[in-house]
Amino acid sequence: MHHWLRIAALPVLLAFGAASAAPAPAISYELAPVMQGDAIAALEVTIRLRADKSGITTLDWADGWAGEDKLGQWARDIRVEGGRSATPAPHGGRIVRSAPGAALVMRYRIVSAYDADPSVANSEQARPVVRPGWFYSVGEILYARPVGRDDAPARFAWKGPAGIGFASDTEHLTGLGGHRRTVGDILESIAIGGRDLSVTTILVKGAPVRVAHVGRFGFDVQAFDRLAGEVVAMERDFWRETGAGPFLITAIPLASMPGRLSYGGTGRSDAFATWIDRDAPLSGLGWLLAHEYFHSWNARQLGRFPETAEAEAYWLSEGFTDFYARRLMLRAGLWTPEKFAADWNEMLRAYAASSFRATGNAEAAAKFWTGGQDAEKIPYQRGSMLAALWDRQLQAKGLGDLDTVLRAQRDRLRGAKALPLLTDAFAAEMDRAGLDIRPDVDRYLARGEPLFLPEDAFGACARLVTADVPVFDRGWDNAATQKAGNVLTGVDPASNAYAAGLRDGMKILRRTAGEPGNSAVDFVVDVQDGATKRSVTFRPAGRKTLRTQQIVLDSARFAAEPERCKAALAG
Template identity: 40%
Template sequence: MITRALLCAAAAAFVATPALAATPSIDTYRLAPVIENGKVTALSVTITLPADADGETRLRVPQDWGGGEKLWRFIKDPVVTGGTLSRPDEKTWTIKSKPRAPLTVRYRVVSAYDGEPPVDSPNYGQPIVGPDGFYVIGHTVFVTPEGRDDDKARFSWDPAGSGLVFASDLESLGRETGTVNAISESVAVAYKDLTLLQRDAAGAPLRLAVRGKFGFTDAAFADMAAQTITASRAFWGDGKEPFLITLVDQDGPTGWTSYRGTGVGDAFAVISTRNVALNDYKLFLAHEYFHTWNSNRIGGLKDGPEEPLGYWVSEGFTDYYARKLSLRSGFVDLETFVAAWNAALEAYGTSPGRALPNAAIAERFWNDKAVHKLPYQRGALIALLLETRLKTQGGLDPVMLAMRDYAKGRDPAEWDHAAANLLPRIVKARTGVDLTPEIERWVIKGEPIVLPPDAFGGCLTVEGVSRPEFDVGFDADASAKTGVITGVKPDGPAYAAGLRDGMKRLGRQGGKPGDSSVEIAYVVEDAGAQRTIRFKPEGKAMLDFQRVVMPKDLTLEARAACVKAVAG
């Protein structure tokens, strides 16, 4: 422990010795659980850092990140040693002290959730704390000095006698210095039953921290993750740094499947219901690992509310490459590749927000499920069309590599702080193609994108589909909640099949949400007798979208040729 006397002596030496004043300081972050009655009730954070040169140190408190809003609500009881803390508002901390005085900041972090985070939330960008452990993203729990992201920093974990098994990409900062930005761009997880595994991925260590019981072994998940990471590293030709994946399970309603993740530089964090099949993670993992480069290393994203304006590149191009590189490496087969594209094309073509301008998508991204996936879909389509347009000049791949090379070591202010703004500059410089009209039409204005029949090349073709909208013809949510059928429309498909208000709802069979071509069935009790009523949930309106078609019974040679033409 550093005593008050030693701190004062260190401060005096700092002022009196000019040589020491030039020595770069190291900010330190210590994380520990708060244990009460054997349960984790909060996290304790202790930060030591020098004050700013003018004696006024402004601290950046977590605010909005990853869909989590007003994250400062979960930061409690700040105490400062070495200066005087003022809080002019809930989001701002200012410390007045002697210039460059040593400061110590302590506070607690409490959970954002009463229990587990809801499975139907579009994000989990808020602290998950207690009772058996915690799962947090650095952006949501660490206070950082304003304007000092490049300050050197170290990190330490104090289990406080809890017996928790801990994993974080910050562990390396206990052995060597990193930056304050790395403190924010991190994940930390700790539970007594956390399982740790390690694999080699293209010559670099891959660590996995898994908590929960799934329908597959932890080893199988680790092997699959190593395979997809190897494929991305082969594309970029770098990325040999250690990497961490954290996977934590959560409860969900019967029949509900949910998995969500976020990339944080040299790690990505996943939370998932236990019923997700191993193969369902394949493209998801490929997407998340590709974020190691896109967008931070190819131009970045704007900070604050404007960040979603660039998601058509950061998310859409990542979706495109997750499918393409997975097919190229054999991580997924042609059928899986086509199925992923068809799911995206159907969701895009039938989305009520399909024609929204980019500004409206950015404004509603975190709060409106109808637009949440639009940047993914729109960006992937633009990437595909750009690949086709640049085919004679090597396609999109060299553009992505050139963006990385150009952005390395340069100030993002040169291209207005976003990969979406750097992209057209690099395309124009390398190929002479001006993307401005397409970006204006498809992104800024939101004009719907229609693929040509030969967009994929190879053996795949694109065709138009028209079918009735999905409509079960009664209030399915209210009926599921009360157990009694209600809101049956006299002119709807449920009524025509025999479903009536007042029947007791015993269960649902089959069906595919959003797909009116798949028969659905409801088991009901009617006048004391059990019945199963089946019908297609076809509404009155017609929906038009596109889908990818592959020939049946491809020979091995024809399949290989098709994969090569489609994925390179």
Template identity: 25%
Template sequence: MKKAGITVALLMLMFLSYPMVVLAQQNVTEAAIKVLPKTLRVSLTFPGSEQDSVIFKTINEAGQPDYHKNISQLEASIKNSKQLVVKQLNEQEWVVFNNKQKFTLTYTVTSPKKTFMGEKEGENFHPTLFEDFVFAWGNFLLVPHDKVLSSQKVKLTVYAKAYPKFFVSAKTFPSFNDFVNVLLIGGDVRHYENRLIGISIHYIMHGSFAFPDTAFIRAVSKVLEAQIRYMGINIQRQPLLVTLTEGNADNSGGTVVRNAISVYPDKSKPLEANKYDIIRLIAHENFHLWNGQDAIASDPATPEGYYKWFSEGFTEYYANLTLYREHMYSNEDFIDWVNQAIRKYESNPYSLTATPERMKTEYWTNSSVRNVAYNRGALLALLFDLKIKQMTDGHKSLDDLMQMMMKKSREKPFVDSDIIASLQELTQQDWSKFYADHVLGTTPLPFKQVFDDAQLLSATGAQAVFDLGFSTELGGLGLNDVVASVAVGSSAEKAGMLAGDVLKGFSFKWDNVNDDAVFIVERQGKRTKLIYRPVKQTRILQLAETENVTGIQILRNGPQQ
């Protein structure tokens, strides 16, 4: 989901509705945001810089590079409102010539969106600025590319009298790099507050759903409490902000930033639809408070995609494991999830080749590679869990590994060797070959061997798996991508797709073998609609769903004390 590479530091939530005041302090950036219907007016006052000029850049979140389209009326001034020279270097960069003086940068933020989700790919990550509703992550901020200014504390004041209710995820921030993770939300929203294990949780909801607010709050509370129990420590400083906004059948998901969790599910689905996929989304995003953020943080010098198999894959495993442990999933449900994950693994052409090294450069540009991080990473977590239990006679589990990684991350961000050392310390056995082969390398995951060792029955047979049947020149899937090759005998070939076709539109659901995919392709200046079922038959190992009903419970039960 979105903001997979954002770090977590835990902040305070507060309700703000008072005039904007800027108080100058040494080594503190004063931020003031005036929130008006359809507009944000941002004012950033920086202490003196060590440089004669400061470059500001927009943020590229979730692979979306066009946040600069929201920025206008950018100006800079010093004391007595004397204007400074500001030069735009390119679409995403501006330079302010401040001559090492304290200065104030002001600009306006607008948004072209007509709905929260937007009408174009990625628009849901842009600010939502309506007459009756505002929702904006900090990616509307211009970031100073100056080590001194970006590392200084930020104090925020918000003026939001245009909205009857307004919330912001913090009042102060350790640095500007933390400030970009602020969340602003207000307007026509429903607000509830409850306490969970000493934490104040604010639920902010906007829109209508196929379930009551109270059912959502009960289910979320159950998940949050469970994951705190699994990790043995509560890293959530109060209060925690949980937002629920409308998604749709084609665009839904979630985000976690600092102490704010946001989900935007398909509003037409009941809470238990598709085996509680809405609550599974909450379970995924909440677990990021431990994994992929400051609690278990990877080496910042390593490009973001390299450790996505861990930060996203292990988090995806815990999302499903949480629902299983808390009896929202039955034994059969959890086995079905494992089998679906194996089918996805076997049908994705990048499952073996999308190593961490490859993910460093292709995670955001190739959707199939990105899917590998989630799916193969979740399967690695499953295999790790089963192997740890088998090696320790059930006395340890993946929970222990995650807790160990948290302790080590307090001293320094982790690298591969830290994971290997933790596994070996936990089990007193050598993991170096397994890690080299199946995490860093291209050796197929050893499902049968690990399942046999765990006494889980499995068998290989014909299965229907998802298969678009073609590849593109860039390797991903986007508008105007050119079809590079079409698999012989595939559904795509039978529907008439050809190499050289240009994708002008498409509608399908990843890993859905039950519904048709629709593609609009352009060929020799003419557009054609192709409709086909994206599926193929292949032999795949699967867990036996009935015979394993008892055995799979070794994962439901925690470590033996």
């Protein structure tokens, strides 16, 4: 049972999860808005700490996060008090020389990476947003840290004026697993605030979950809050989680663009953030919430990433998370079997068309942040398919299922002082279950062989059909068209789009039908052609073919035994 309570967004410290105040920690972080009249112009950060025993204290940003390697570039007017000298540190911070244990204070402002509201064409999670009425950032950007002291205890305070709301997981008095909050927890956080900040507190089995958002969305935000509560309850039930601590979900709007729909997120230990297209329908957001919340366990409680080449483990951390977002949405009744199959089919088409389909995991991971959408998506696709493959193999051999394996892996590592590598821990847990995954890892990951799932991968009421289909081809240069403000560029005279009448220079106003990546469904686009607006219909099929798989539901069996078939489809 969970309940909803809408509360005012007050700029005060919320004492969730503790009955009494903790002893004052050594390192203190404060955050406040810098106001210019009624507008928020920047964010002021103050850090108070004792100098290192050596008398040399480095206060700096990390090497990088989410593809951004200059995390301190938005800091301005850095000042340090209490030291004899302060010289530049490698990533924009300061190396402070002082008496050992001296009281140090570091102050600076964080400015916005955006001159306007972030849009679906210009939004990066690693960049701070400071707008006149609201702000958002991840902790890795906001906060410098004393190098080598990420495990040191820390405290946080919001110092904003009345009327500027604030929400952050730094307000939780404990970190993941109930440990005392540390500098590392402050860094791995999110902060959102503004004049119109709305915060809803949901009690899920007695534990508070806050949902905070700013700005305008096209969907009912109260329905979004309720959906968030259902997703949190669903996944805590899956993991059989008891005694969960406070949690925060944030949402900021992205300015829309015709013909594009975008939303994304990033997971934290006790929070996750979402960036959502203002025009996004609520029906598409349950999966986003399910994916991001699943990261509270995968990979955080299942193992650690490698020190270098972190993306080599994304097939498990991201791909398995995609797999379970779909599975759990279906089990909870938040998706229909038809929606489940359609989402899988969209992913399978994208995998079949991917330029990285036959690329080994190490090579693809090296290009994750720079190789474009195909490089970014391949670990999600491969990981989802491997999860489906191994889940079916476990069940077919009477060895349980993937659910049981992941829960056992979490339980085995609970309270561990040092976590093993995520992928090693999973392979070992599969060994204990009785399934050796090493041949598949070598074949589909190390060597990058294309993966085809067995026909019965999704149970007796659905089958995977393998067929050669025309490649998806819009008929124009999509990247150049988007860059030109949706003015058609590079229309191919040999394409179906050209045959239907589309030409360079026409402006796409909106797409009213069709599925990106699906060459079997007609595209319908409204275009501005000089002074005339018209609708153009064409089949986005190219001349080449590719081999893909699609889930086909057995409609007769679903009609006869809907609940049994749904259970089989959901594993």
